[in-house]
């Protein structure tokens with residue numbers, strides 16, 4: 556079996572994986588992820604007991620019990636570059652033997668559920684709603700570097716979006732875990748989520764830096780391909796779905812809609828919308 560060198564899988568002197576600072580026994584096979592490090596405690600405050608608290612950079616981890624279920628919650632910070640690190644290191648914790656530095660024969664499939672905030676691209680996706688990303692489209696470059704299988708439908712959506720946006724690279728499209736959609740998101744708005752490599756120009760926001768494409772938001776809002784239209788955007792979902800497919804984990808991204816870019820509103824109860832989503836997820840996983 557192939558040996559993974561010290562420079563590829565970096566293990567800290569205390570045996571933990573490089574960025575997450577975790578040992579295999581620190582995590583559950585059901586993991587809630589959040590962007591904001593302060594949101595970790597907003598999840599774990601509902602736990603009956605917390606057994607692990609670990610922090611390194613933006614990756615804060617709490618593992619404990621909610622009504623008898625062992626759960627882990629981890630913060631990731633913002634952007635798909637952090638999701639590349641998170642997903643590879645979580646996978647290493649369960650599927651690579653740190654002693655022999657070889658991949659285990661029997662693979663563990665993690666259940667990973669993102670609870671994040673997001674902006675709406677349609678009037679029909681109102682502030683305060685909970686939206687489950689059935690599809691994700693990545694406008695970042697992460698999948699330029701991995702081998703990933705995509706269906707003809709996924710390819711055709713991204714070809715059409717590339718043409719519509721007039722950009723020099725092809726975005727990528729990956730779907731959610733059907734198992735987690737059914738278990739956790741059965742009554743949530745179904746969404747087609749655009750993952751952007753930034754919060755400002757890539758989401759059509761202008762403060763002082765001007766946009767190359769002044770019709771970007773309009774193009775996102777009006778993009779149609781068969782039954783497909785974009786409902787919302789954020790900055791991580793496509794990274795999760797693609798890495799989940801590559802590494803064989805179930806992944807679901809849930810979005811608390813806190814901004815509507817078409818009606819120009821921002822929720823005045825954003826924290827409540829997120830807290831409600833946290834409780835819904837804790838009850839269902």
Ligand SMILES: O=P(O)(O)O[C@H]1O[C@H](CO)[C@@H](O)[C@H]1O
Pocket residue numbers: 589590591632633634670671672673754789790791
């Ligand atoms: O609320 P989180 O989970 O951080 O998610 C969204 O909020 C951040 C931008 O404000 C980005 O990370 C975006 O994906």
Ligand SMILES: O=c1cc[nH]c(=O)[nH]1
Pocket residue numbers: 672673674675754758788789790813814
């Ligand atoms: O508009 C928004 C709101 C939250 N997160 C985003 O990335 N965009």
